[in-house]
Amino acid sequence: MSFYPTRLDAAADRAVAPGYSRIGFRVRSRAWPPLPPHALAGRSAVVTGANSGVGKAIAIGLARLGASVTLAVRSTSRGDAAAAEIAAAVPGAVLGVERCDVADLADVRRFATEFLGKTDRVDVLVHNAGVMPTARAESAQGHELCLSTHVLGPLLLTELLAPAMARTSAARVILMSSGGMYTQGLHPDDLEYRTAGYRGATAYARSKRMQVVLTPVMAEHLAGAGVSVHSMHPGWVDTPGVATSLPRFRALTGPLLRSPAEGADTAIWLAAANDLPSGRFWHDRKLRPEHYLRRTRESPTDRDRLWQYCTTAIADY
Template structure:
């Protein structure tokens, strides 16, 4: 049985932002949650991108702790091996392996997916966690703005390529790790590559996270016939190496309020371990959340369609 705070209190926490996104909100809400059943994911397989530190490592550890066999898809395999060692030290029976994949490089994604499918014909959980926040505008090997490539194009292509393995599982889950920062940004269908205006890494990050949310219903519809659910979520404010590096002033001001990586990972693990949840929705702290709080961020269906058309063309994913 799933329990929640009263709706009015939960909504108040969410609208207050500082309370809802911080460890305060997590700890208040989590008092009402039921614990994960032991070995809830026993016999299932999972893949987590960007799993060598922070939230990604915490997600991988949580999935392994529930019995899943977990692949860490990382750019740096030395750091990935270190993360895997930490996970197996904490979860002695964990089945964890490390594979190299640069999610921003579409050629690398294709090579990784081919190798992965050669080793397994079943994937139950795919978590798109890999993230970047560049100091200045940078491009992937295919010439796409780096946040767009890492958070949108690479995950879209990887999901498409691995969908046969997910279709072979019962009730597979795709989970996109977004950010509460996306609430500040609208889609920019005329400038998805962020080529105009002054470039700011935090803005590029939030724009690409808005794209993830906008694409989630489309992806949910695309894979529904294969029994694959697609979820998007944000973890709240979490103290991670990426925040320390990219947002040092924010971290200095909010550090006492920041969530631990394990707290930030909770909803992703819960989504993976909970059957029967509605697909195509946006989640935070185990509850469906609104996609917009500001009128200026609302997009038209035509804008979502233009985003999908652009992404499909950029990745070579067939629309149909």
């Protein structure tokens, strides 16, 4: 099986709408073999932001493949409601709901400590929780909210759960990025978005670029523990977050938007498929370029500065 797209497939992504819409998914998925029905039997998964949208769809997909799934969410009441929906869709699913505010590094530490007191293994860790603030906001530790939610919190949670992942075979970490990251490069002199006029959509895209830049760094860092790291984007998906944060975009593209289940597919596939190259960026079950624009390319020095900044920021937590 080739992980690389055909020329026609790659061209659909370059044109954006054909590749990112439900049209691209439905055309491409015709060629995909089904995953074995018990591909994740006996395995455990943690999905952040799993109370709605793509996160809930990922949790459903993992449960259908036999995984026990922990929904790590900010609101346990919403998490409980999501778990009830998942249980109804997947009879016999083994589910847990735990509170975890990924943006709050202290809460990430608390969650990890309590969670590891209940389990000694994690096979799949999906970083799906996301935010798109309308105005610049900061986490409890004073970090810009997109940076803390999409980068710092996931890095810390991965580090804290790494020993439990190292006890399993072929554990993997999956970061839910966004096609919007193609519009942004790194800004190593302003990672906290302090010096320019703030735009939530831009801050979101910048932090999603950071996830992709750090994926191979994380992969190298965890390779000795036998843990692979993957980032991916789901295409254009109709979710509550899109409706709230990007109403104009949703109004313009509504008929073309993917369902949450379609957006979740590649994350579920990354969790279950075998022999995948670590440290790479995926969309619709294929490897995709990390850049389309020259201006977004980062230097090794910029990448190292990002890694150093992030590891320093989480070091005390």
